[in-house]
Amino acid sequence: MGYIRLGQSSSTLSGGEAQRVKLASFLGKGKKLGQQFFIFDEPTTGLHFHDIKKLLKSFNALIENGHTIVVIEHNIDVIKCADWLIDVGKEGGNKGGDLIFQGSPEDIINCKQSVTGQFLKQKLKHLTAKL
Known part of the structure; x- marks a missing residue:
């Protein structure tokens, strides 16, 4: 700044x-x-x-x-650093507002209803592949 x-x-x-x-x-x-x-x-x-x-x-x-x-x-690099996640969705507006998941970043990747979890799973897979 x-x-x-x-x-x-x-x-x-x-x-x-x-x-x-x-x-x-x-x-x-x-x-x-x-x-x-x-x-x-x-x-x-x-x-x-x-x-x-x-x-x-x-x-x-x-x-x-x-x-x-x-x-x-919504930034996956920030989300993966969280201690605890609350994923609300699945969409926005009138189609959103449902509790999809709550728990750790490690656990959200196994939640099939969570779009965030699927993006995070890909991010973590990509990071692991680099190691």
Whole structure:
């Protein structure tokens, strides 16, 4: 986020940028605020994969400071790092909203109803093939 200027109005930031600025402010405060509950909605939108790695490190720093985070995300690289998944679908709008799966990333790959699980299965298979 080196392109944001000091003093720039927050109203000029995208939703994702605003989330990341708030995240940075909380990381700077450490444990001073006590345990907090954070919800991030599609925080990887518009980020390069190197920036996504930094974002994941920031999430881990929050968790290490005792905070709880919920991330609403479609990025498989982020999903595979989760401790717990809740997959809601199967589609969007009126055809969605059903609980498809809840559990670990390792277990969702065996859920045939989960589109997320099938994408994650392919991602993990691809990663294993590289080893």
